[in-house]
Amino acid sequence: MRLWAALLLALTLIGSAAPSFAGPPELPKASGEKCLAEPAAMRRTHMTMLLHRRDATMHQGVRATANGLKACLDCHAVSGTDGQPVGIDSDKHFCRVCHDYAAVSVDCFECHNPRPEPKRVQAAMPETTPSEETVPAQDTKPEGPQ
């Protein structure tokens, strides 16, 4: 019995110690100019930032886009061999690189798309008065209901 316990303990130790020999993982390079904060701060607080923004956007409708998940994906997404951004099923996904190392599961991508939206669609978002973008038939004369 004691032998079994010792063996189990040894196995556990070997298993859990293995990654630490390799040292902390290197984050894939991001494309943006500057992140929201220094890497050390981002490492510690990105989840708080995301959580806060998540509730503010969802419930209050605050849509400041700079510090949302979409913004993270835009800069940090990693492309696979086919040149397309990889999904969360790939261990190269920038979230997984760290989260696998820290053994913390990421729940975000159960619902959120792990790939950034192609830029084309974003450009279509109107910068000006929306009526210009969405209302093609504005040629009726301004006239109240009679």
Next chain:
Amino acid sequence: MSGCKISQTRRDVLKTVAGTAALLAPGVFLVAAPAPSKARPEDSMAQPSVRWGLLIDTNRCDQECTACVTACKDEMRLPSHGRPASDPQYIRKVELAEPKTGFTRSLPVMCQHCTNPPCADVCPTGASFKRADGIVLVDRHICIGCRYCMMACPYKARSFAHEAQTGQAPHNPRGKGCVEACTLCVHRVDAGVVPACVEACHAKGRGAMLFGDLMNPEHAITQVVAQYPTSQIRADLKTDPGIRYHGI
């Protein structure tokens, strides 16, 4: 394009649009274009002084037309697995027929964005909620998938994600095990764009849908609702939907 320029004040823009609903014949009104709104500043909150709503003129809704349904599926990227009983539908076309007289109507039904939403009342975690501006949403971060809201909804407006999802639209994150429904295209509305169904109804259909702020007297929808009879589905339940119908 009309004289709508960025330099114009908001008031001018709204005036232009408020005039796009014109009466053709008793009980029939033409909505030439969807009423737009101004994009809310990114860092501002949704305000209770706004009450987003839709007006659907069933006299104009074509039985053959499903432009709104298709547009919704495209916009929200709702997949079809060929299982109609469990595939999501945020909006559907319902065909009405009165057995005695043969009177028929065709109309879209989606989340009715109630003032008193039964789904939000029954939700144990508060995942179903009504935003300050009247849009009823599911916070899928805290939805546990109990489906009590689906039991409570009088309009059968909600769907349950029965399978794992991929390729979601960034503005409509959706995943297995959570309940979902029409968001009144909240992502577009916040950006000042009308919902996808309304846009499609005007582009491809007969322009039977009018979107706007029911509390803003300058919006076409408010003016039409103030002048012509409109109804709400199951008004007897006093849920006070933000979606109104004309012609039934």
Next chain:
Amino acid sequence: MANLPDLVYQEINSKRPCFRAAVVILGLIFLIGLGAAYYMEHSGHWVTGMSNEVVWGMPHVFAVFLIVAASGALNVASIGSVFGKSVYKPLAPLSALLALALLAGGLAVLVLDLGRPDRLIVAMSHFNFKSIFAANIILYTGFFGIVLVYLWFMMDRRLKSKSSGPGTFAFIWRLVLTTGTGSIFGFLVAREAYSSAVMAPLFIAMSLSFGTALFILVMLAAYTMDRRPLGVVITERLRVLLAVFVAATAYLALLQHVTAAYWAGRVEVVDFLLFGSGFYSFHFWGVQMGIGTFFPLMLTLVPRMRSHGTLAFASFLVVIGGLAQVFIIIIGGQAWPLTLFPGYEVESSFFDGVVHGYSPSLPEILLGLGGFALALLIVALGTAILRFLPVSLADAEIDPHARKHQAETKDEEEAEPAPAA
């Protein structure tokens, strides 16, 4: 009771092969249920019979049955503590244990069927107090705590005499709990088969009926398997109780439909459930009313049929009828389409205006049975580890009258030897 010595309580002998076999079988069923839940959660709910039309299926039938029965299983303890019927007191600890076990089994099924069971912590940390569901989460957790305290008072020699306080509290709590469970359906204004105030009292009657039936089955099984003496004083009383509860449930079930039928807008759904489609009306008349009401009443009330065997059979039939009743309430109620446009015939791609189909899938049923197994496993292990059950429930042990009667007969026998000799 003063003339009766304290009963001796003892653990069930866990070394008997039949006990071990029971534990192994229950364990296996429970594991199969867990496997079924994993399969459903992993694949998504499309592999079940549940859909956007019938959103609650077999897991909810089993869960609601078990939760409702849990509250009723406490009844035996309540009669002893609250209503002072001392003959029930020896069985009060088992009654409380069974109540806890059934609630655990029912909640396990309910939770494992959630779309996101991994978010259980969210359900415990985010409360919408307007929701009757959230109130139920508090009622269920509270029930665990209160019954545990009640059990402690009953099983601690020093506190035993004070156990009527916690007992009364637990009694009131469970009435509120069943009201809450009934209100889950009663408050659904848009569903024509549900929205009714009768739901709460109906659920209370159901709880008493199902809970007593399960209690009788567990008690008889425990005493038979452990070969402990069991008289007829206690079972005779339980037999009458069961009959009363079964009749009350049937009465309220009929009342539920009669009330609805009086309402112009609801005649159709009552017609659908009771007379229309073969499936639900067969279950109502055949299983709920026939197997679950008529036969048990006959078995319990006809004097010639009195035996532990018929009582067990009657209880089993009540359980079957009860499952059918919950099935009709939950599934039948959802199968009837919502009325969005009164006065119109409607048609759509989303099944408006048609009766919704539902065929239960195997994993759903296995998960439900797993909940049953979990509850019984808890009872088995509980009674094997702690002293829940009196060594003997022979009539002389628990009933002063029986003891006196027996003593008299004995005296008479001694005084006058049988004349035939």
